[in-house]
Amino acid sequence: MKRIDFLKSLGFSTIAIATGESFLSSCMHMDVSPDISSVGDFITILKIPSEYALSSVLKAQTSQDTLLSKSKVNVLGYGENGLLGPTIKAQKGQYISLPFQNNLAEDTNIHWHGLVIPAEMDGHPDHMIKPNANFDFQFSVNQPAGLNWYHPHMHQHTGEQVTKGLSGLFIVESREEKALNLPRGSHEIPLIIQDKRFNTDGTIRHNPSRMEVMSGYLGDHVLVNGTNKPFVEVATGFYRFRVLNGSSARIYNLALSNNADFYLIGSDGGILPQVETLKSLMFAPAERADILIDFSNLKVGEKIYLKSEKFNGMGNSQGTQTFDILSFNVIKTETDTFKMPSVLLPLDKLSAASKTRQFKLTMGMMAMGGGMNKINGKTFEASRIDETVNLGNTEIWEFDNSTGNEPHPMHIHGVQFQVKSRSGGRNSIMAQEKGWKDTVLVAPNEKVKVQMTFTQKGKFLVHCHNLEHEDDGMMLNFEVN
Numbered sequence: 001m002k003r004i005d006f007l008k009s010l011g012f013s014t015i016a017i018a019t020g021e022s023f024l025s026s027c028m029h030m031d032v033s034p035d036i037s038s039v040g041d042f043i044t045i046l047k048i049p050s051e052y053a054l055s056s057v058l059k060a061q062t063s064q065d066t067l068l069s070k071s072k073v074n075v076l077g078y079g080e081n082g083l084l085g086p087t088i089k090a091q092k093g094q095y096i097s098l099p100f101q102n103n104l105a106e107d108t109n110i111h112w113h114g115l116v117i118p119a120e121m122d123g124h125p126d127h128m129i130k131p132n133a134n135f136d137f138q139f140s141v142n143q144p145a146g147l148n149w150y151h152p153h154m155h156q157h158t159g160e161q162v163t164k165g166l167s168g169l170f171i172v173e174s175r176e177e178k179a180l181n182l183p184r185g186s187h188e189i190p191l192i193i194q195d196k197r198f199n200t201d202g203t204i205r206h207n208p209s210r211m212e213v214m215s216g217y218l219g220d221h222v223l224v225n226g227t228n229k230p231f232v233e234v235a236t237g238f239y240r241f242r243v244l245n246g247s248s249a250r251i252y253n254l255a256l257s258n259n260a261d262f263y264l265i266g267s268d269g270g271i272l273p274q275v276e277t278l279k280s281l282m283f284a285p286a287e288r289a290d291i292l293i294d295f296s297n298l299k300v301g302e303k304i305y306l307k308s309e310k311f312n313g314m315g316n317s318q319g320t321q322t323f324d325i326l327s328f329n330v331i332k333t334e335t336d337t338f339k340m341p342s343v344l345l346p347l348d349k350l351s352a353a354s355k356t357r358q359f360k361l362t363m364g365m366m367a368m369g370g371g372m373n374k375i376n377g378k379t380f381e382a383s384r385i386d387e388t389v390n391l392g393n394t395e396i397w398e399f400d401n402s403t404g405n406e407p408h409p410m411h412i413h414g415v416q417f418q419v420k421s422r423s424g425g426r427n428s429i430m431a432q433e434k435g436w437k438d439t440v441l442v443a444p445n446e447k448v449k450v451q452m453t454f455t456q457k458g459k460f461l462v463h464c465h466n467l468e469h470e471d472d473g474m475m476l477n478f479e480v481n
């Protein structure tokens with residue numbers, strides 16, 4: 001096939017193809033779906049992020065970590081301990097102060113993903129923290145117990161900083177959640193799943209081509225908590241896994257290698273009303289899953305894997321392979337007293353919506369100098385307010401990907417929302433969408449409606465959480481007055 005015909009087959013117009021050799025060559029070096037089923041045993045013990053010590057300084061900095069081999073390489077993280085940051089825990093109702101220091105040679109900031117907090121604390125790209133500068137993040141945590149996270153949020157460089165290691169977990173706990181008596185202590189394990197690519201020297205590589213800015217920058221290794229091919233030792237009981245998809249673009253179709261059921265008890269914004277018994281779970285970037293796994297039917301010495309199965313309908317580069325993520329090695333028997341609750345925590349009903357807004361997701365083929373991924377025909381402009389919302393109002397926002405070819409995990413800042421409907425594509429509300437959400441996967445051909453009440457004043461963002469799409473400008477401002 002001639003190069004020009006090849007590009008046309010990918011959907012490029014003749015005009016787009018005519019716009020420059022550098023674009024052509026970057027396309028020809030594309031690696032749309034790298035092989036992730038690399039050989040090797042799961043023989044490295046799963047790292048667990050440290051717990052944040054209250055009022056200690058979170059420092060964005062370069063440090064060293066072991067990733068693919070035993071030799072240490074330079075990575076980014078929050079602190080001296082290598083990739084990622086400490087897990088912050090706060091009680092519902094707690095006022096928390098998080099001193100932050102930028103020890104990088106470039107600007108950064110922190111977005112508290114999932115937390116409903118004032119705009120000045122939310123980490124808008126307007127609010128950058130310069131090299132060697134510091135900032136005290138202070139806010140009250142007034143939301144249900146759940147797994148949230150934190151990461152940088154600047155325009156055009158979020159993908160690079162997150163990929164190189166800047167992310168951490170923020171867990172909100174509450175009395176209501178404690179009363180459920182869920183597995184805890186050694187039976188509650190955080191899992192940050194991230195695919196990455198590497199340079200020959202073992203450092204993390206971030207160099208998406210123009211093609212990958214559209215199709216997704218997928219890695220060829222999957223790390224869990226920064227561990228390549230990890231195992232975790234378990235006993236024959238129930239465990240609670242607090243799972244974050246911290247990847248740039250990769251969607252996982254989570255399942256267990258023995259085809260056993262697992263139990264979804266929570267998603268982005270907290271605990272679900274009821275347990276969802278699943279064999280598999282489509283899990284998009286920035287989504288969280290609170291999962292219980294029962295190992296009581298296994299014998300000491302057995303191993304099962306958390307894996308990702310093949311899937312369709314999410315663009316050409318996603319779901320092309322089945323691969324293992326994490327090995328569970330059963331090392332001891334125990335008597336487990338955990339009882340699965342028949343109901344979990346009730347989901348508050350939202351008021352009726354006073355307005356519906358449309359967000360049309362499109363991918364323009366070529367815009368030299370500008371973004372290709374657009375919302376309502378626009379790319380991000382920091383000073384432009386795209387939507388104005390009245391404080392206290394309840395609205396429905398519809399994300400319309402009916403003409404798109406790529407999946408978009410859409411994230412709204414400053415709120416937790418409920419998914420009201422999905423038409424086209426998968427045509428139904430998924431298990432993890434039956435509770436509070438801040439990120440919803442909008443697959444090709446789908447229109448998804450979400451509903452929320454705006455309780456925080458100020459300037460916030462709505463954007464795609466495929467980090468290359470976001471950095472390309474698939475992000476708008478909205479202001480709540």
Ligand SMILES: [Cu+2]
Pocket residue numbers: 373407408409464465466469470474
């Ligand atoms: Cu997107």
